[in-house]
Amino acid sequence: MASVELRGLVKRFGSFVAVDDVSLTIDHGQLVCLLGPSGCGKTTTLRLIAGFLEPSDGEIRVGERVVSSRARTLPPEQRNMSMIFQSYALWPHMTVAENIVYGLRLRKMDRDSIAKKLAAILATTKLEPLAQRYPGELSGGQQQRVALARALIVGPETLLLDEPLSNLDANLREEMRFEIRRLHDEYRYTTVYVTHDQSEAMTTADLIAVMNAGKIDQLGSPEDIYARPESEFVARFIGAANVIKGTARDAEHVEFAGATLAVVGAKLAAGQSAPIAIRQHEIQLSTEAPATAQNTLKAIVTRQVYLGMNRDYMVETSDGTSLRVTTPTETAVEKGREVWLTLPPAHCRALSR
Amino acid sequence: MTTTTTSSSTAKPRIDWTRPVLWLFAAVLVLLILLPLSWLAVFAFTDKSRHPTLQNFVTLFSNPDFLDPLLTTAIIATTSALICCIVAAPISWLVSRTDMPGRQTIRALVTASFVTPPFLGAVAWELLAAPNSGLLNQLYRLFAGDDADALFNIYSMTGIIFVISCYTFPFVFVLVANALDTMPGELEDASAILGGNAWTTARRVTIPLALPALVAGALIAFLQAMTLFGSPAILALPAGFHTMTTKIWSLFQYPPKLELAAAAAVPLLVLTILLLQGQKALLGRRGYSVIGGKYGAPRRVELRGWRWAALGFCLLVLLNPVFLPYLALLNAAFSPNATTLVTPSTATLHNIVFVFTELSSTQLALKNTVILGTATATIGTILALVIAYVTTRKVIAGHRVLGFLATAPVAVPGIVLGVGLFLSYTRPPFVLYGTLWILLLAFLTINLPSAYQQLQAAFATIHPELEEASRILGATRLQALRQITAPLLRTGVIATWCFIFIGVMRELSAAIVLFTSQTKVLSVLIYDLNEGGDLAAIAVLGIAMLVITFAVVLAVNQIPMSGGNAGAKLRNG
Numbered sequence A: 001m002a003s004v005e006l007r008g009l010v011k012r013f014g015s016f017v018a019v020d021d022v023s024l025t026i027d028h029g030q031l032v033c034l035l036g037p038s039g040c041g042k043t044t045t046l047r048l049i050a051g052f053l054e055p056s057d058g059e060i061r062v063g064e065r066v067v068s069s070r071a072r073t074l075p076p077e078q079r080n081m082s083m084i085f086q087s088y089a090l091w092p093h094m095t096v097a098e099n100i101v102y103g104l105r106l107r108k109m110d111r112d113s114i115a116k117k118l119a120a121i122l123a124t125t126k127l128e129p130l131a132q133r134y135p136g137e138l139s140g141g142q143q144q145r146v147a148l149a150r151a152l153i154v155g156p157e158t159l160l161l162d163e164p165l166s167n168l169d170a171n172l173r174e175e176m177r178f179e180i181r182r183l184h185d186e187y188r189y190t191t192v193y194v195t196h197d198q199s200e201a202m203t204t205a206d207l208i209a210v211m212n213a214g215k216i217d218q219l220g221s222p223e224d225i226y227a228r229p230e231s232e233f234v235a236r237f238i239g240a241a242n243v244i245k246g247t248a249r250d251a252e253h254v255e256f257a258g259a260t261l262a263v264v265g266a267k268l269a270a271g272q273s274a275p276i277a278i279r280q281h282e283i284q285l286s287t288e289a290p291a292t293a294q295n296t297l298k299a300i301v302t303r304q305v306y307l308g309m310n311r312d313y314m315v316e317t318s319d320g321t322s323l324r325v326t327t328p329t330e331t332a333v334e335k336g337r338e339v340w341l342t343l344p345p346a347h348c349r350a351l352s353r
Numbered sequence B: 001m002t003t004t005t006t007s008s009s010t011a012k013p014r015i016d017w018t019r020p021v022l023w024l025f026a027a028v029l030v031l032l033i034l035l036p037l038s039w040l041a042v043f044a045f046t047d048k049s050r051h052p053t054l055q056n057f058v059t060l061f062s063n064p065d066f067l068d069p070l071l072t073t074a075i076i077a078t079t080s081a082l083i084c085c086i087v088a089a090p091i092s093w094l095v096s097r098t099d100m101p102g103r104q105t106i107r108a109l110v111t112a113s114f115v116t117p118p119f120l121g122a123v124a125w126e127l128l129a130a131p132n133s134g135l136l137n138q139l140y141r142l143f144a145g146d147d148a149d150a151l152f153n154i155y156s157m158t159g160i161i162f163v164i165s166c167y168t169f170p171f172v173f174v175l176v177a178n179a180l181d182t183m184p185g186e187l188e189d190a191s192a193i194l195g196g197n198a199w200t201t202a203r204r205v206t207i208p209l210a211l212p213a214l215v216a217g218a219l220i221a222f223l224q225a226m227t228l229f230g231s232p233a234i235l236a237l238p239a240g241f242h243t244m245t246t247k248i249w250s251l252f253q254y255p256p257k258l259e260l261a262a263a264a265a266v267p268l269l270v271l272t273i274l275l276l277q278g279q280k281a282l283l284g285r286r287g288y289s290v291i292g293g294k295y296g297a298p299r300r301v302e303l304r305g306w307r308w309a310a311l312g313f314c315l316l317v318l319l320n321p322v323f324l325p326y327l328a329l330l331n332a333a334f335s336p337n338a339t340t341l342v343t344p345s346t347a348t349l350h351n352i353v354f355v356f357t358e359l360s361s362t363q364l365a366l367k368n369t370v371i372l373g374t375a376t377a378t379i380g381t382i383l384a385l386v387i388a389y390v391t392t393r394k395v396i397a398g399h400r401v402l403g404f405l406a407t408a409p410v411a412v413p414g415i416v417l418g419v420g421l422f423l424s425y426t427r428p429p430f431v432l433y434g435t436l437w438i439l440l441l442a443f444l445t446i447n448l449p450s451a452y453q454q455l456q457a458a459f460a461t462i463h464p465e466l467e468e469a470s471r472i473l474g475a476t477r478l479q480a481l482r483q484i485t486a487p488l489l490r491t492g493v494i495a496t497w498c499f500i501f502i503g504v505m506r507e508l509s510a511a512i513v514l515f516t517s518q519t520k521v522l523s524v525l526i527y528d529l530n531e532g533g534d535l536a537a538i539a540v541l542g543i544a545m546l547v548i549t550f551a552v553v554l555a556v557n558q559i560p561m562s563g564g565n566a567g568a569k570l571r572n573g
Helices: A044-049 A096-104 A111-124 A138-152 A170-187 A200-206 A222-227 A232-237 B003-011 B020-043 B056-060 B064-097 B103-115 B118-129 B136-143 B158-181 B185-193 B198-227 B231-237 B245-249 B258-290 B304-334 B350-358 B358-393 B400-412 B414-424 B436-460 B464-472 B477-506 B524-529 B535-557
Strands: A002-013 A015-027 A031-035 A057-062 A063-069 A081-084 A158-162 A190-197 A207-212 A216-218 A244-252 A254-255 A261-262 A273-278 A284-285 A294-308 A310-318 A321-328 A339-340
Touching: A002 A044, A015 A096, A015 A190, A031 A044, A031 A200, A031 B158, A031 B414, A044 A081, A044 B136, A057 B535, A063 A190, A063 B436, A081 A138, A096 A111, A111 A138, A138 A170, A158 B056, A170 A200, A190 A200, A190 B136, A190 B231, A200 A222, A207 A232, A207 B245, A216 A222, A216 A232, A222 B118, A222 B258, A232 A244, A232 A273, A232 B056, A244 A284, A244 A321, A254 A284, A254 B400, A261 B245, A261 B524, A284 B258, A310 B358, A339 B400, B003 B231, B020 B258, B020 B358, B020 B400, B020 B414, B020 B436, B056 B064, B056 B258, B056 B535, B064 B158, B064 B258, B064 B304, B103 B158, B103 B304, B103 B535, B118 B304, B118 B358, B118 B524, B118 B535, B158 B198, B158 B304, B185 B198, B198 B258, B198 B414, B231 B245, B231 B524, B245 B414, B258 B400, B258 B414, B304 B535, B350 B535, B358 B436, B358 B477, B358 B524, B400 B436, B414 B436, B436 B464, B436 B477, B477 B524, B477 B535, B524 B535
Parallel strands: A031 A190, A031 A207, A081 A158, A158 A190
Antiparallel strands: A002 A015, A002 A057, A057 A063, A207 A216, A244 A254, A244 A273, A254 A261, A284 A339, A294 A310, A294 A339, A310 A321
C-alpha cells in the first residue's frame, strides 16, 4: 500500500520553479531519502508534504486521501505527521518533558497514558536524567534526541526529517545516523528524510531520490544509486566519480583517447557522444603494459599524494582529460611518468544523461 | 487516525482570512498617517476658501516674521549638531575603546540625559541660569557682589543651543559608541602588525570606520534640534524670538492662521525625510566594517596617567545635562522658594502635598495621562504586534507595505503631525478635537515606529520552525501562537508596552496643538505651569516623571534581548 504519494508536484515561487513535476511513491514503513545539493528543491518538497506550503500544481496523497492539491491544502496539524527540524525547534520555555509530551496534550490524552508514554520514550532515547532540564541546558546531541522523542511519541503516520544531523559534529552525526535507522526499524513509520550528505543517505535509506534543479534525477536503492548511476549528475554527486566523454562505436563500445572501451549501462547509438562514469578506486594503474590490451590506455601522472591508507593520483590522458585514481600505497609512481590505466568493463558505466 | 474529521472539513471552502486582515491594518495605518498629511498638504497649498495657491509659501519665505524663525532654527540646529559631535565623539571613544574607570557609570549617566524630557531640562536650566533668580547667577553674585551683571542668561540664543545640546548629544553618543563597540579589535591589530603606531591606527582605521556613524549622529542631532518644541518655547519666547516650531504653535493662537501653519510645517517635514534618508544611506554603507571571519572583543587603549583625567572630563560634561539640572529640580521640589537653596531647616514637603492634593489641574492631567498612556500602549502594542508578525513571518502578500507604513511616522515631526491631526479632526465627518481621541491618534502614530521595530526584532529571534514544530504536532495556527509564540514574546511585549507608556508621558510637541482645557496631559501641564511661573510644581511633577521613566528603563535593561540601550528607543518631542 502506498503510504505517501506525490503526483506531478510543482511549486513555483514567482517565476522560480523550486519543485518541478515530482512524482514519488513511498510504501508504508519505508524510509526514503531526498538527497541533493542545496537549492535542489528537497526541503521545499518536504515542506509541501508537511503542509507548510501549498503546491502550485499536482497533488499529495497520504493513504487514500488527498492532503495537498492546488484546490485545497490540509493544514499541517490535520495530517498526523511529525517532523524533525534542522534547528531542532525545541521550545526554550518548556522543559524536555514538556516539549516531548506537547503533541500528546494536543491530542487530549489522559495523564496516565501520557506519563507512561513519556517514560517509555525517555528510556528509548536515553533521556531520563534530563527530563526536567530546559533545552538551553542540553548539548547538541541531547537536543537532537529530544527532537526525535518529541516527534516519535505521537506515533505519527509519517515522519519527516529536515537535515536533522547537519548541526552535529562528525562523531555524533555518525552515531545518530544509526540511531535514526534503529528507531525507524523499531517503529516502522513511513519516513521522508532530507539531506545533502550522501553517506547519511546511504546508511539510513531504503530508497534514495537524488534531486537536482527541482526534479528527481534518479530513484533507487543506495546500491543502485552508487553502483549504477544513470546520469552524469548522480555519478558526480554520489562518490565523486570520474566522468569521461567518448564517442560510441556501437551499443557497448566507446572510443576514448585513442582506446576502445567496453562499457555497461545505458544502450548507446553508434556515433553519439557518450559520457562514461568510473570510480577512482576501480581504475588500475601500472607502470608496465598490462597483459590484455582491452580497456587500457596511456596517461601521464600529474599529481600524486600519499594519504596513509592509499595513494591519490591525478593523471592526464592523451586527449587532455584528467582522471583521479586511487591505488594501494605500494603503487608509487612519481610525477611526470607515463602509466597504463585499466578501466574494467564492468565498472565503466555509460550514462544516459 | 483523524480521517473522519478531516474528510468532513475537506468539504468546507478555505477561508482566506489574510486579505481582510491586510486591508484592515493597512486602512488603520493610512488613517493614522496619510489622512493628517493629506490635510496638511491641502491647507498648505490653498487659501481660506480652499482655492489652490502658493501664497502661503510666498508669505513664509518673504515675510520677516517667518524668515527670522527659519534662520534662527537653522542656526540652532547646525550649532547644536556640531556641539553634540564635539562632545559625544570623545566620550563615546573613551567609554567604548579605553580603560577609563567608571565606563558603565558614564554610559548610565548618558542614558539618564537621554531619557530626560528636553522640556524638563529646559525648566531645570531656568532654575539654574535665569538672569536674576538662577542659582548659578546667585552663586556668582556671592563672589562678584550683589549688583554684578548676571553671569549666565539662559533666555538667549546661546542658552537655547546649550540646553538643546545637553539633551541631544546622547543621540550622537549612542550611534558612535555602538559603532565603536561592534568594531572588531582585529581591524586595529591588523594595522598595528603592519607597522602602524597607535596614532596612525587611530587616524587610518578607527576614525574612518566610526566616521559614518558620527555624521549620521550629527544629522539626527540636527533633526532633533530642528523639530523640538519644548525647549525653545520655554527659553526663546521670554527672550522675544521664535523658532519654526514655536512659530507654528503661535499660528494656532487666536486668530488662528491654519493655512500658514500648514505651510510652515512642510519644510520641517521635507527636511526630516531628507535627513533620515541621508542617515540611512550613511549607516547602510557602514556594513563594510564587519566583513568576514569571527572577531574578538575590541581592544582597549591604555590611558595610563590620563585615566582619571578622562573620567573627570566626562563627569564635567555630564554636570550640564544631569547633575546640575537634577539638583536644581530636587532643590525646587523641597524648597519653599524654587530658586532658594534648600537647607535642612527650610526643607518642606509642601510642594509635593500642594501638587498632588490642591492643584486642581494635576488631578485631571494625571487622569488623562494615565488613560491615554494605557490606551495608547495597549492599542499600539497590539497594532505593532500584528504588523511585526505579518512582516517577519511574511504570512500575507503585501506585508512590506504594512512595514513601510508602520515605520513612516518616524519622518513626521511631532508638531507637524499635530498640525495635520488638528486639520483632519476639527471638521466633519470626524470631529475629534477637544476629545482624548485626537491625542490618542497622535500618540499612537508617534510611538508606532519604535514599537514596531522593537517587536519585529523580538519576532526575528523566534525561529519560524518553533511554530512549525507545534503545527506539525497538531496545533492550529492560533494554538501555536498562544502556546509557543506568545510566551516567548512576553518580555518583548511588556517592554514595548512600557516604552509606549513613557513615550506618551513625555510627548509635548503634538499635544501642545491638540489639547483643550479638558484634555490636558502631564507634559502640557508642565508647560502651562512654566508660563505661570510655578517652577516648584514642575519640579515635583518632573521628578515623578523621571522616577517612572528610570524604573521602566532599568527594568527593561535587565531583559537580555532588549540589550543595554533601552534608553535609545525613546523619542523626544
